[in-house]
Amino acid sequence: MNYKLLVAEDVSEERNALVSTLKKHLGRFATILEAGDGQEALNLCRQEKPDVLILNIEMPFFSGLDVARAAREESIPCAILFISDYDNFSYAKQAIALRALDYILKPYQEEKLILSVQEAIAHVSQPHSAISNPLHSVMVSNSAEEEAEAKRITIVREDISAYIDRHYMEELSMKTVARAMNYSDAYFCKLFKQCFQVNFSAYLNEYRIRKASSMMANPRLNIKDIGLACGYADSNYFSRVFKRFTGQTPTEYRLSLMEKVMRN
Numbered sequence: 001m002n003y004k005l006l007v008a009e010d011v012s013e014e015r016n017a018l019v020s021t022l023k024k025h026l027g028r029f030a031t032i033l034e035a036g037d038g039q040e041a042l043n044l045c046r047q048e049k050p051d052v053l054i055l056n057i058e059m060p061f062f063s064g065l066d067v068a069r070a071a072r073e074e075s076i077p078c079a080i081l082f083i084s085d086y087d088n089f090s091y092a093k094q095a096i097a098l099r100a101l102d103y104i105l106k107p108y109q110e111e112k113l114i115l116s117v118q119e120a121i122a123h124v125s126q127p128h129s130a131i132s133n134p135l136h137s138v139m140v141s142n143s144a145e146e147e148a149e150a151k152r153i154t155i156v157r158e159d160i161s162a163y164i165d166r167h168y169m170e171e172l173s174m175k176t177v178a179r180a181m182n183y184s185d186a187y188f189c190k191l192f193k194q195c196f197q198v199n200f201s202a203y204l205n206e207y208r209i210r211k212a213s214s215m216m217a218n219p220r221l222n223i224k225d226i227g228l229a230c231g232y233a234d235s236n237y238f239s240r241v242f243k244r245f246t247g248q249t250p251t252e253y254r255l256s257l258m259e260k261v262m263r264n
Contacts, residue, residue: 002029002030002031003026003029003030003031003051003052003121003124003125004030004031004033004048004049004050004051004052005022005026005030005031005032005033005050005051005052005054005117006033006034006035006041006044006045006048006050006052006053006054007019007022007032007033007034007035007054008035008036008037008038008040008041008053008054008055008056008059008064008067009035009036009056009059009083010036010037010056010059010060011056012036014056014106015034015036018054018083019032019034021110021113021114022054022114022117025114025117026114026117026118026121029121030121033048033050037059037060037061037062038059038060038061038062038063038064038066038067039061039062041053041055041062041064041067042062042066042067042070042071045067045070045071045076045078046074046076049076049077049078050078051077051078051079051120051121051124052078052079052080052081052117052120052121052124053067053068053071053078053079053080053081054081054083054117055067055068055080055081055082055083056082056083056084057082057083057084057086057091057095057103058084058085058086064082064083064084065082065091065094065095065098068080068082068095068098068100069098072098072099077124078124079101079120079121079123079124080095080098080099080100080101080120081100081101081102081103081104081116081117081120082095082100082102082103082104083104083105083106083108084103084104084105084106084184085105085106086105087105087178087179087183087184087185088184089184089185089186091103091184092184092185092186092187093186096186101116101119101120101123102116102119102120102187103183103184103186103187104116104182105182105183105184106182107182108182109182111155112152112155112156115151115152115155116152119149119152153194153195156191156195157195157196159181160177160181160192160195160196163177163180163181164177164203164204164207168204168207168208168211168230168231169229169230169231170231171231171233172204172231173200174188174189174192174200174201177200204231205241205245206245208230208231208232208241209230209241209242209245209246211229211230212226212227212229212230212238212242212250213246213253215229215230216250216253216254216257217257219254219258223235223250223251223254224238226250227239227250238250
């Protein structure tokens with residue numbers, strides 16, 4: 001079966017780049033339809049019944065949200081992905097309400113985009129017969145869909161981990177990392193929990209305390225400087241967080257390390 005992907009993007013240069021990327025990776029399995037505005041996208045949606053809609057969320061007169069809403073109201077069976085320049089919580093909420101599979105911020109990473117589109121294709125593939133489906137071996141079955149999702153989560157988790165490893169000593173927030181990685185705040189919050197099973201604050205504090213603990217073994221380093229080097233400008237707050245994770249204050253922890261060294 002040949003899948004139909006509909007790309008709706010009013011900026012021609014961005015639409016051409018997106019279509020080119022999709023053809024490069026999925027051209028064997030998919031026909032790429034193009035629309036330069038929301039009304040054209042909705043007309044194509046009604047005529048061609050595409051399997052996946054890839055919609056710029058903000059287009060003049062008739063937005064990507066309008067297209068998606070009409071598709072849902074008319075019961076057109078399709079998976080929906082939104083692409084946007086805007087990290088807008090209201091948009092993210094509407095995207096979730098419209099059962100969108102992803103909300104991708106520009107500029108997006110090509111590999112992440114393709115993984116999202118593959119996941120969307122897998123999502124709509126399930127009702128089709130495995131015999132007539134040429135994508136069956138890579139994305140139709142539940143196990144293949146789970147494999148694609150696991151791969152996507154692994155890549156995202158590695159990217160987030162690498163970013164935190166490079167920046168944990170700086171003033172860091174979930175919003176900072178979300179924007180650096182081109183995700184909306186709402187989607188990144190959900191994605192982070194999916195990747196690490198804890199919220200961002202808990203993960204970052206645990207990561208920083210592990211770093212601080214390893215630095216405590218060097219007696220030449222001042223405890224306050226260790227806190228600063230691990231992203232804690234307030235030494236009192238550093239001490240409280242350190243004790244919460246280790247059961248000891250930084251001073252107590254260092255003394256226990258020194259006693260172990262002396263015993264050995």
